[in-house]
Every structure is written in C-alpha cells, then in structure tokens.
Amino acid sequence: MGAWKDELIRIVGPRGYLNRPEDLRLYEYDGGVDKARPEIVVFPRTTDEVSAIVRVAHRNGVPIVGRGAGTGLSGGAIPEKGGILVGFSRMNRILEIDLANERAVVQPGVVNLDISLAVDADGYFYAPDPSSQRACTIGGNVAENAGGPHTLAYGVTTNHVLGLEVVLPDGTVVQTGAWWPDTPGYDLTGLLTGSEGTMGLVTKIVIRLMKKPECVKTILAIFDSADDCALTVSEITARAITPAAVEMLDGCMLKMVEAAVHAGYPLDADGVLLIELEGVREAVEEQAEQVRQACEYCRAREFRVARSEAERQLLWKGRKNAFGAIGRVSPFYYVHDGVVPRTQIAPTLRRIGEISTQYGLTIGNIFHAGDGNMHPIILFDARIPGDLNRAQGAGFDILEYCIQVGGSITGEHGIGMEKVHLMDKQFSAESLDMMRRIRELFDPARLFNPGKLLPGARGCAEIRQPPLIAGNPVY
Amino acid sequence: MGAWKDELIRIVGPRGYLNRPEDLRLYEYDGGVDKARPEIVVFPRTTDEVSAIVRVAHRNGVPIVGRGAGTGLSGGAIPEKGGILVGFSRMNRILEIDLANERAVVQPGVVNLDISLAVDADGYFYAPDPSSQRACTIGGNVAENAGGPHTLAYGVTTNHVLGLEVVLPDGTVVQTGAWWPDTPGYDLTGLLTGSEGTMGLVTKIVIRLMKKPECVKTILAIFDSADDCALTVSEITARAITPAAVEMLDGCMLKMVEAAVHAGYPLDADGVLLIELEGVREAVEEQAEQVRQACEYCRAREFRVARSEAERQLLWKGRKNAFGAIGRVSPFYYVHDGVVPRTQIAPTLRRIGEISTQYGLTIGNIFHAGDGNMHPIILFDARIPGDLNRAQGAGFDILEYCIQVGGSITGEHGIGMEKVHLMDKQFSAESLDMMRRIRELFDPARLFNPGKLLPGARGCAEIRQPPLIAGNPVY
Numbered sequence: 001m002g003a004w005k006d007e008l009i010r011i012v013g014p015r016g017y018l019n020r021p022e023d024l025r026l027y028e029y030d031g032g033v034d035k036a037r038p039e040i041v042v043f044p045r046t047t048d049e050v051s052a053i054v055r056v057a058h059r060n061g062v063p064i065v066g067r068g069a070g071t072g073l074s075g076g077a078i079p080e081k082g083g084i085l086v087g088f089s090r091m092n093r094i095l096e097i098d099l100a101n102e103r104a105v106v107q108p109g110v111v112n113l114d115i116s117l118a119v120d121a122d123g124y125f126y127a128p129d130p131s132s133q134r135a136c137t138i139g140g141n142v143a144e145n146a147g148g149p150h151t152l153a154y155g156v157t158t159n160h161v162l163g164l165e166v167v168l169p170d171g172t173v174v175q176t177g178a179w180w181p182d183t184p185g186y187d188l189t190g191l192l193t194g195s196e197g198t199m200g201l202v203t204k205i206v207i208r209l210m211k212k213p214e215c216v217k218t219i220l221a222i223f224d225s226a227d228d229c230a231l232t233v234s235e236i237t238a239r240a241i242t243p244a245a246v247e248m249l250d251g252c253m254l255k256m257v258e259a260a261v262h263a264g265y266p267l268d269a270d271g272v273l274l275i276e277l278e279g280v281r282e283a284v285e286e287q288a289e290q291v292r293q294a295c296e297y298c299r300a301r302e303f304r305v306a307r308s309e310a311e312r313q314l315l316w317k318g319r320k321n322a323f324g325a326i327g328r329v330s331p332f333y334y335v336h337d338g339v340v341p342r343t344q345i346a347p348t349l350r351r352i353g354e355i356s357t358q359y360g361l362t363i364g365n366i367f368h369a370g371d372g373n374m375h376p377i378i379l380f381d382a383r384i385p386g387d388l389n390r391a392q393g394a395g396f397d398i399l400e401y402c403i404q405v406g407g408s409i410t411g412e413h414g415i416g417m418e419k420v421h422l423m424d425k426q427f428s429a430e431s432l433d434m435m436r437r438i439r440e441l442f443d444p445a446r447l448f449n450p451g452k453l454l455p456g457a458r459g460c461a462e463i464r465q466p467p468l469i470a471g472n473p474v475y
Numbered sequence: 476m477g478a479w480k481d482e483l484i485r486i487v488g489p490r491g492y493l494n495r496p497e498d499l500r501l502y503e504y505d506g507g508v509d510k511a512r513p514e515i516v517v518f519p520r521t522t523d524e525v526s527a528i529v530r531v532a533h534r535n536g537v538p539i540v541g542r543g544a545g546t547g548l549s550g551g552a553i554p555e556k557g558g559i560l561v562g563f564s565r566m567n568r569i570l571e572i573d574l575a576n577e578r579a580v581v582q583p584g585v586v587n588l589d590i591s592l593a594v595d596a597d598g599y600f601y602a603p604d605p606s607s608q609r610a611c612t613i614g615g616n617v618a619e620n621a622g623g624p625h626t627l628a629y630g631v632t633t634n635h636v637l638g639l640e641v642v643l644p645d646g647t648v649v650q651t652g653a654w655w656p657d658t659p660g661y662d663l664t665g666l667l668t669g670s671e672g673t674m675g676l677v678t679k680i681v682i683r684l685m686k687k688p689e690c691v692k693t694i695l696a697i698f699d700s701a702d703d704c705a706l707t708v709s710e711i712t713a714r715a716i717t718p719a720a721v722e723m724l725d726g727c728m729l730k731m732v733e734a735a736v737h738a739g740y741p742l743d744a745d746g747v748l749l750i751e752l753e754g755v756r757e758a759v760e761e762q763a764e765q766v767r768q769a770c771e772y773c774r775a776r777e778f779r780v781a782r783s784e785a786e787r788q789l790l791w792k793g794r795k796n797a798f799g800a801i802g803r804v805s806p807f808y809y810v811h812d813g814v815v816p817r818t819q820i821a822p823t824l825r826r827i828g829e830i831s832t833q834y835g836l837t838i839g840n841i842f843h844a845g846d847g848n849m850h851p852i853i854l855f856d857a858r859i860p861g862d863l864n865r866a867q868g869a870g871f872d873i874l875e876y877c878i879q880v881g882g883s884i885t886g887e888h889g890i891g892m893e894k895v896h897l898m899d900k901q902f903s904a905e906s907l908d909m910m911r912r913i914r915e916l917f918d919p920a921r922l923f924n925p926g927k928l929l930p931g932a933r934g935c936a937e938i939r940q941p942p943l944i945a946g947n948p949v950y
Contacts, residue, residue, distance in 0.1 A: 100818045174905045184885045186910045190665035211715045240686045282757025343575045410659045430649045435661045441916050
C-alpha cells in the first residue's frame with residue numbers, strides 16, 4: 001500500500017505531484033455540487049509520463065481520473081473512488097498551428113480562449129466557447145463534449161475535433177482520426193470525444209480553426225412576457241437565418257445579473273434575448289432587419305443593437321458573468337443542463353416556474369435558447385438541512401420533464417456523476433448495455449473515471465445519496 | 476443447408492425475396508470493380524422483419540450484408556462471403572417531417588434526393604449530396620458516411636445524422652442518439668455512421684434538415700495551367716470565405732465531359748474550377764467579387780458567372796454526369812477517393828500525372844478540390860489481360876502518395892473491400908486492433924459484412940487477388 005505512489009513520484013519527479021491533505025482538498029471539487037478527494041495528484045509533462053502513470057494504475061488496480069481546470073458542472077473530474085488525479089496543467093502547449101489547412105495541434109491543458117487568442121491576429125478562432133472559456137481547458141472540453149453560446153451556429157466540441165492522441169487504460173498510446181473530417185474506419189475520435197475520461201486520457205488534440213466573420217452584430221430584444229420571449233426563438237429560426245447565438249435571460253436572472261454587472265439590462269422585463277449575427281456585413285444587416293421583424297411580431301417592447309464593440313462587450317458581459325452575479329444573491333446554486341425541442345421552450349419555462357413554487361426555491365433561467373439548451377439555476381442554502389436535497393429534487397423534476405417532451409438530460413455539461421442515475425430514464429436497457437460493453441472493452445478493470453457516465457448496476461436503478469457540501473466553488 | 480432460406484422466405488413472404496441465379500447476378504456488383512454473388516436477396520418491409528432475418532443469420536452462422544441502391548464505389552454492398560443480402564428498397568418511406576425543429580425521420584431505402592424534394596416547397600433541403608444522389612439511398616449514405624460537392628460547407632453524412640434505429644447482429648433493436656447534436660453518453664450514432672454494415676443494419680434514421688439559402692451563385696473559372704487552377708483553391712479559402720462547393724476538372728476530364736454533356740466547358744484549358752456560393756444575396760455578391768480576385772491573382776484566363784438557373788444547371792450538369800461521360804471514351808474506369816491537405820493538391824496532381832505515364836493509363840481528375848478530396852479516374856480495359864491489375868496498381872500508388880503527404884485513403888466512398896488492404900498503411904497496429912475489438916464486440920461471429928473495412932489478420936498484411944470483372948456497372 002502506497003508503493004504505487006512512490007512509483008508515480010519517480011515518474012513525475014519531486015515537483016510534479018501533490019499529496020498533502022491541505023493540497024488534496026483543493027482538488028476534491030469542480031464547478032458542480034459533488035465532492036471526493038484523490039489520494040495523489042500528479043502533473044505529467046509528456047505523453048510518455050501519462051502512459052507510465054496509467055501503467056502504474058493498471059498494475060496496481062488504482063482508480064485514475066483526468067482533470068483540466070476543474071470548471072466542469074457535472075462532477076466529471078471528481079475522483080469519486082479516490083486514487084490518482086492526473087492534472088494536465090503542465091501539458092499546456094499549442095504544438096502546431098497550420099492556418100493554410102485551418103488546423104492546430106494542442107495539448108490538453110491549453111486554456112480554451114488561449115487558442116483563439118493565438119490565432120486572432122491572423123483572423124481565425126476556435127469556435128466552441130463555454131461560459132468558462134477564460135479558465136477551462138481543451139482537454140476537459142473534449143472529455144465533456146462542451147458547448148457554448150455559439151453552439152447554435154457552430155456545433156459542440158465534437159464538431160471541431162479532428163484527431164486525438166490517447167493513452168488507453170493499459171498504457172498503450174493510440175492516434176485516432178486525421179486532418180480531415182471523414183477519416184477512414186470507425187470514428188474513434190467521435191467515440192472518445194464526450195466519453196468523460198472513461199476510455200483513456202487524451203494527450204494531444206487536433207482541432208479545427210475557423211475564419212473570424214467580417215462583421216458581428218449583437219442585439220438585445222426585451223419582452224414583457226417570458227412566453228413571447230421564448231416564442232421569438234422559433235420565430236427567428238423559422239425565417240431563413242441561423243444566428244450565431246440566441247441566449248435568453250428570464251426576469252429573475254435579469255435582476256440578479258444587472259445588479260452585479262450593470263450591463264444595461266432592464267429590471268422590469270420578464271425576458272430578454274441576446275442575439276448575435278455574424279457574417280459578411282451586408283448579410284448581417286439584412287438578417288438584423290429580419291430578426292427585428294420576428295421580435296416585433298412576438299411583441300418585443302424594445303430592440304437594441306449594440307453600436308460599438310464596447311457596447312457589444314457590455315451586452316455579453318452580463319451573459320458571461322451571470323454565474324458570478326448569482327453569488328451576490330445566494331450562497332449556493334445548482335445549475336442544470338436539460339435540452340428541449342426549440343418549440344417546447346415556453347412550456348418548459350412554465351413547468352420550471354411550477355417546480356420552483358412546489359419546492360419553494362428560486363429558479364432563474366439563463367440559457368442557450370437557440371439550441372433549446374436550458375440552464376435553470378436553482379438557488380439554495382446548503383447550510384439549511386435538506387435544502388441541497390430539495391434543490392437536487394427540483395433539478396431531477398426539470399430533467400424528467402425535458403425527457404418527457406422529447407429532449408435530453410444534458411446539452412453540454414456531460415453526465416458525470418451528477419446525472420448518472422438519470423441515464424436509464426433517457427436510454428433503453430439495450431442502449432445502456434451496449435454503452436457498458438464498449439466501456440468494458442476499453443477499460444475492463446473499470447479504473448478510468450469509475451462511477452461516471454453510466455449507472456453501475458445492470459437494469460436496477462441506483463439509489464444515490466447526495467454528498468454533503470461545504471461551499472460552492474466559484475470560477 | 477438451405478433450411479435457413481426457407482425461414483427467410485417465411486419472414487418476407489413469397490414476393491419478398493430473390494434466389495434464382497439470373498436474379499442474383501444483378502446483385503453481385505455495385506459501383507466499384509469488385510464482385511460476389513449472394514445466396515439469397517431479401518426485401519424486408521419493417522424493422523421486425525429485419526430483426527427476424529438477422530436472427531436467422533445469427534442462428535445459422537450465415538453472412539449478412541445490407542444494400543441500398545448499389546451505387547457505392549468501394550464494394551461496401553458486395554456479399555464477399557455469399558450469404559444473405561438485405562435489400563432496403565421496400566423500406567423507402569419518409570416517416571416524419573418536423574420543420575419547426577428542422578428534423579426528419581426516414582427509412583434507409585429513401586433516395587437521397589427525394590428527401591430534399593419532399594421539403595423543397597417549404598424552403599428546406601438535406602445537405603449531403605453525393606454525385607449519385609438521384610439513385611443512392613440514405614441507408615447506404617449512412618453506412619459509407621457519404622459526402623458530395625457541398626461537403627466543403629456542410630460536412631459529410633455523419634454531420635447530418637442525429638439518431639439511428641439499428642438491428643444489432645444478435646437481432647436486438649437499439650435506438651441511438653436523439654433530436655439534438657450533443658446527446659448524452661457515448662456517441663453510438665457517430666460510431667455506427669460509416670461503419671459499413673459491420674455493426675448492424677440501420678432501419679430508421681433521424682436526419683437534420685437545413686434552410687435553403689436565399690441566393691446561389693455558380694461560377695466557372697478557366698485556367699491554362701492545372702497548377703494555377705489547384706493553387707486557386709487555397710487562395711480562395713485563404714480569403715475570409717468558404718464557398719458551398721469548389722470542384723475541379725482537369726484538362727483530360729474537361730474534354731471527356733464536354734464531348735458528352737455540352738456544358739460549354741472549354742476544350743483547350745488545363746483546368747477549371749466550378750465554384751458555388753450560397754447565402755444572403757448581398758453576401759454572395761461580395762464573395763463572388765473576392766473569388767474573382769483570387770482567380771485573377773492565380774492567372775485564370777476566364778471567369779464566368781451563371782446568369783440564370785438554366786445556366787447554373789448546365790454548369791453542374793457537366794460535373795454531375797461526368798461518370799456517364801467517361802463511358803463514351805473508355806469501356807471501364809476505376810475511380811479513387813484519396814484526400815490530401817488543400818495545399819498539396821497541385822503536387823498531388825503532378826504525381827498522378829507521373830503515375831499515369833508510368834502505368835501507361837489515362838487518368839482524368841474531377842474532384843472536390845475545396846476538401847482536397849481527389850477523384851482520379853483511371854481508364855482501362857478489363858478485356859486486356861493485366862489491365863485491371865495495372866489500374867489497381869496505379870490507384871494504390873496514388874493512395875500511398877496521399878497518405879505520405881498527410882492525407883487519407885478515403886474522403887467519402889468508404890473502405891469497403893476495395894481499400895481494406897490499405898488500412899495498415901493508414902493506421903498503426905494499435906489503432907487497427909482497437910477497431911477490431913470494437914467490431915468483435917458488436918459482431919463476435921463476424922457475420923456482418925465480413926471482409927470489409929478492417930483487414931482480417933492481425934499485424935500481417937494480406938495479399939489480395941483482385942477478382943476478375945466482366946463489365947463496369949453504370950448508374
């Protein structure tokens with residue numbers, strides 16, 4: 001016992017690990033509400049070191065979990081069964097940028113936004129933009145198949161990953177995919193993207209870069225009724241345009257965000273849409289006019305177009321800093337990630353309102369409306385006994401409703417440990433069984449991120465005790 | 476022996492199968508050069524019938540292969556080991572169209588173009604458009620992950636498939652995916668798309684529909700030098716636009732196509748680009764001007780913009796009927812599907828020219844230049860002993876070069892039986908082993924499309940005898 005730790009320390013060197021209790025405590029949470037402490041955190045610098053670490057885990061039967069910046073919202077990076085946590089903060093290099101072929105090769109620890117910054121001067125960007133993009137890393141994005149406000153136009157992470165280098169659970173290093181979207185053979189890159197660290201540890205990522213649009217226009221549309229606001233979303237997409245982003249904030253969120261950020265959001269409205277259009281200047285102008293008509297048709301009371309980059313940044317500031325703003329109002333919050341068909345947004349918001357009343361908890365909504373990707377934010381106080389349980393109960397009811405209306409339990413946060421007990425509501429026993437067999441194929445010993453993504457027992461629902469939490473992480 | 480055929484006949488009924496030798500001969504080829512005869516062809520009408528057929532195959536250890544319209548170019552639908560061929564021509568219904576959510580549910584036997592025609596009046600279309608789109612079916616498109624001229628802007632089939640209903644090799648029916656691009660759990664939809672019938676038979680497909688662009692502009696740019704023509708491709712994409720399609724025809728193809736189609740292509744040029752721009756009218760106008768500048772910069776001698784829909788259709792007619800046009804010149808041809816980085820198109824064309832000289836075979840080029848997806852068309856005469864071997868040798872050399880410059884052996888036709896012996900040049904032993912294990916997980920008895928996609932033996936290259944062919948199919 002513990003000899004495997006010495007092996008790990010030999011691999012990463014004296015400055016490449018943490019194992020004192022006070023250090024390990026910093027690695028027991030992510031952006032969600034779950035917690036668990038690793039036995040050691042190691043920080044490899046190379047693929048060879050990762051492979052050597054994995055071999056130690058494999059030989060000694062020790063659980064192993066990867067971790068980027070720890071901003072995930074579903075507990076994906078929580079070492080639920082203890083063991084080894086592999087931090088990728090030292091594998092943070094952009095290895096290659098190939099603008100002629102619109103590709104880059106990066107290490108997993110590179111911060112999402114840093115990729116766009118590195119190619120910004122050349123007129124390119126990396127499209128998936130989670131709200132946490134100033135902190136979150138590309139490795140975590142790949143593990144959770146992360147999205148963002150611009151998912152509507154550009155898709156999620158899997159649409160932007162062309163190839164991977166992966167250390168498999170026996171330590172073998174494999175390359176998948178290539179430089180082109182349709183690579184021969186089975187789509188292992190697609191299978192591994194979003195697999196939440198249950199099949200291997202990603203050590204290199206080939207990503208797609210995109211041209212920056214010539215023109216970006218950001219619009220704020222203000223509504224007296226949340227229903228009208230929600231209906232506008234399908235009214236916009238029913239016209240011949242796809243905005244780059246359509247974000248909605250309800251009345252509850254508007255007040256919280258405006259009080260903190262002063263973005264100029266109205267305090268008395270029941271809903272606003274933040275709409276972004278991108279493209280060639282003339283096209284953007286024409287689309288803006290069509291969006292204006294759609295908003296007018298749905299009884300918007302005001303329609304503001306940002307007239308400068310500063311105004312644009314201010315409008316987005318409210319959206320991008322919303323989670324920080326909640327901290328002024330509530331010591332704890334719990335954010336969910338259900339998806340519904342775009343046409344079901346209005347009834348889903350009404351159902352969330354009912355659930356809020358029923359549980360006696362405030363629930364604000366700030367979400368990717370264009371994708372039908374709801375983010376109900378449930379406020380609670382973990383210091384009050386039973387409050388976390390109630391928050392989780394409310395979240396569960398919302399996700400059940402999402403499934404009921406033809407949607408799903410996650411749009412971009414992943415399953416993690418948070419929603420693992422809901423997988424058998426989303427999938428048939430046969431589909432889950434097929435996923436389980438694929439997982440076992442990669443990781444027969446079940447050491448890679450155990451407890452995540454798939455419910456453990458076959459066919460029987462797990463009863464899950466929510467862990468007690470002491471505080472809410474801020475990122 | 477044969478009792479399993481009676482079981483099949485009981486499932487599909489007296490008018491639901493073919494087993495006379497003269498009928499089976501019609502099912503021994505596809506659009507490629509390989510051939511093999513099934514023992515029986517069955518035409519199920521429902522998922523239950525497909526499942527019952529699969530159970531018969533499973534119990535009796537009989538190989539089983541799906542077939543759409545047989546237009547594939549890599550031998551994917553050829554029953555190499557005999558057994559059961561499952562024709563999907565009676566499962567050809569569009570089951571559901573949901574325009575508000577931009578989705579449709581279709582059976583595998585629906586013809587690709589019929590989907591677009593069904594939603595055309597409402598202003599929608601289905602994006603992937605293989606050259607064979609008037610004949611090929613969506614089930615075959617899913618199996619081979621088909622592309623088309625508009626892949627440049629819209630991606631291949633996998634980017635447009637949201638969910639599948641699949642009969643697994645033991646007869647179990649499974650649903651994968653959902654209505655939204657980021658579905659929870661492992662991406663089984665992505666894994667199955669492009670798996671060439673080796674993991675199951677697809678019986679239902681949820682596809683993404685897209686809005687038709689407001690404006691489409693088609694341009695023909697004519698060059699005296701194939702090098703200049705090829706360079707223009709990266710010159711266009713280096714500017715801030717992505718055309719919907721950039722197709723190239725070299726001098727050799729131009730002559731063949733013009734003689735048959737009379738599309739107005741110049742007979743003395745060394746290369747032309749067929750460029751299509753789509754979008755809002757003003758944006759298309761501006762992009763057309765930028766494309767014109769790029770062509771001029773690369774010494775185009777002429778730049779024609781189609782002024783009417785009729786002129787537009789005429790320009791495309793040459794591209795879309797090219798394969799038929801070759802029949803006037805050569806009794807047989809062999810088309811390949813390698814991919815190279817966009818910046819490597821010019822040297823690859825030069826290398827193809829050298830290979831043409833070396834083998835003494837005419838090779839024309841007509842291809843998706845924007846994607847670097849080469850389609851060298853090797854003319855030969857199968858009645859001359861050794862000519863097919865030489866054609867295959869030339870094809871092999873071209874694909875080897877594609878791999879060498881960082882590309883791949885298929886862009887959209889699939890591996891099939893044609894390129895199975897090249898997989899170990901494209902992938903490491905570890906990657907192939909991982910694919911093999913996934914295949915075995917789905918189909919341990921190896922009855923589903925045996926001999927396709929993955930080389931049979933572990934680690935040792937197969938020596939492959941090309942089959943003798945009697946004629947070239949036309950579709």
